[in-house]
Amino acid sequence: MEFNEIADGLSDPVRRAWERSLRGGRAALSRRQLLRASALVAGAGTLAACGIPPARTTGTGAAESAGPDASDTDKVLNFSNWPLYIDVDPNDEAKRPTLDAFTAATGVKVKYSEDINDNVEFFGKVKPQLAAGQDTGRDLVVLTDWMAARLIRLGWAQRLDPVNLPTALTNLESRFRTTDWDPGRRYSYPWTGIQTVIAYNRKATKGKEVSSVAQLLDDPELKGRVTFLSEMRDTVGMVLLSMGKRPEKFTADDFDAAVARVQKAVDAKQIRKFTGNDYGQELSSGDIAACIAWGGDLIQLKADNPDIEFVIPADGYLASTDNLLVPARAQHKKNAELLIDFYYQQTVAAQLTAGIGYVSPVAGVQAELAKIAPEAAENPLVIPTPEMAAKVHTFRSLTEAEETDFEEKFSKLIGA
Structure with missing residues (x-):
C-alpha cells in the first residue's frame, strides 16, 4: 500500500495529524519521526485505506x-525490524554480531529484513x-x-509459549511487565523503551x-521560546501529568482540560510551535530555550552540545515501547521465541543497547553494559535510574472513536 493510498482513506483530522508529522516526505525522516508519524493514524481509517475489512476476532x-x-x-x-535498530560490526556493517551469536548458539539461521519504515x-x-488467514512470510516483527x-x-498475533521463554520471563524489567493492551505479556515482549x-x-x-511542564506553559522568561511535540500522546500525556491526572486512566473530560490548558499557552504566545524531532537544531542553537523532547534524540544532541540538559519532572514522564510479536500463521514460532529469549540475556541485551542507544527492557543489563560501553551505562536516557523508573507513565489505549475525536481536537489546538 503506497503513502497516498493510506492517506486517502483517513478522516480529515487524522490525515492532518499524519501530514504534519511527515514534513518533507518519508525519505527525509529519521526512524523516530516515522514511528511517531505512523502512531497518528490508528483506528478504523487505516483499515479502510486498503479496502479490506477488519478481521473477525474471537476474544x-x-x-x-x-x-x-x-x-x-x-x-x-x-x-522484520526497523532500520538502524540492531547492533552492527563497526568494521563490517553487513554483520550483526548478536544475530550471528544467536545462530551459533541455536543453529537457527536468521533472515533479517529492515522492512518496517512506519x-x-x-x-x-x-x-x-x-485478513485471509495466511502466513505473511515473517516469523517475528517489531511494532x-x-x-x-x-x-x-x-x-x-500468536500467543507465546512461556516454556520457550525462561530467560525473558525472569529478566523482563518490572515496569515493562504490565500493559493494558497485552496483560501478562502473553503475546509480546519489548524490544526497546522510548522516553x-x-x-x-x-x-x-x-x-x-x-x-x-508548568514552567513550559507559564514561565514568562520562556515566553515564545518553548516548543511542544506534534504527537498527541506525548504532549497531552505530559500535560495530564502536570495536572495531577494519570495518562493510564484519564477521561474525555480530562483530555479536554489538558487541551484547554495548552490552548491558553498558545493564545498567550508562550508556546512558539509544535514539532516532531526537528526541535533539535533550534534547541541546540538556543533559538528555543526549552521543549518536550524524546530521550533518543537528546543523547546525540548533548554529545554535540554540552549545554543541552534533560529533566524528569516531579510529576512524571511518558514512555512507550517497540515490541516483538509473532504474526498469525507464522511457520517458525518456536524459533522466534528462542530469539526473544536470547535477547533477554543481559550480555546480549547490553550489546544491543550499546549499538542502538535505546532503553533496554532487560533487568540487570547495566552491569554488563558498563563492561563494553561505560558512558551508556551511566546515561539515564539509556538506563533509567530507580527514581526515574518510579515516575514513568504510559498513555492508555484509545478506542477508534476516541482516536478520531481526540485527534480532531488536538489538530485544532496546534493549527494543523
Whole structure:
C-alpha cells in the first residue's frame, strides 16, 4: 500500500495529524519521526485505506492465529525490524554480531529484513495475508505498542509459549511487565523503551533549570521560546501529568482540560510551535530555550552540545515501547521465541543497547553494559535510574472513536 493510498482513506483530522508529522516526505525522516508519524493514524481509517475489512476476532484469537510450526525441522527465522535498530560490526556493517551469536548458539539461521519504515505502511503490507488467514512470510516483527495492540485485538498475533521463554520471563524489567493492551505479556515482549522528557538549553535559559511542564506553559522568561511535540500522546500525556491526572486512566473530560490548558499557552504566545524531532537544531542553537523532547534524540544532541540538559519532572514522564510479536500463521514460532529469549540475556541485551542507544527492557543489563560501553551505562536516557523508573507513565489505549475525536481536537489546538 503506497503513502497516498493510506492517506486517502483517513478522516480529515487524522490525515492532518499524519501530514504534519511527515514534513518533507518519508525519505527525509529519521526512524523516530516515522514511528511517531505512523502512531497518528490508528483506528478504523487505516483499515479502510486498503479496502479490506477488519478481521473477525474471537476474544484472544489464539486458536485461529496459530499455524503448523516447522521450527523443529526447519532451522530458519524470518525477522522484520526497523532500520538502524540492531547492533552492527563497526568494521563490517553487513554483520550483526548478536544475530550471528544467536545462530551459533541455536543453529537457527536468521533472515533479517529492515522492512518496517512506519507502523501503518507495514500494516498495509501484511494485512491482506493476515485478513485471509495466511502466513505473511515473517516469523517475528517489531511494532510500536499501539500497533502491537491492534494485531493482538484482531487475533493476528500468536500467543507465546512461556516454556520457550525462561530467560525473558525472569529478566523482563518490572515496569515493562504490565500493559493494558497485552496483560501478562502473553503475546509480546519489548524490544526497546522510548522516553518523553523535558529538555532545555542551559545557555539559552542563562543557567536556569526548567524542570516542569508548568514552567513550559507559564514561565514568562520562556515566553515564545518553548516548543511542544506534534504527537498527541506525548504532549497531552505530559500535560495530564502536570495536572495531577494519570495518562493510564484519564477521561474525555480530562483530555479536554489538558487541551484547554495548552490552548491558553498558545493564545498567550508562550508556546512558539509544535514539532516532531526537528526541535533539535533550534534547541541546540538556543533559538528555543526549552521543549518536550524524546530521550533518543537528546543523547546525540548533548554529545554535540554540552549545554543541552534533560529533566524528569516531579510529576512524571511518558514512555512507550517497540515490541516483538509473532504474526498469525507464522511457520517458525518456536524459533522466534528462542530469539526473544536470547535477547533477554543481559550480555546480549547490553550489546544491543550499546549499538542502538535505546532503553533496554532487560533487568540487570547495566552491569554488563558498563563492561563494553561505560558512558551508556551511566546515561539515564539509556538506563533509567530507580527514581526515574518510579515516575514513568504510559498513555492508555484509545478506542477508534476516541482516536478520531481526540485527534480532531488536538489538530485544532496546534493549527494543523
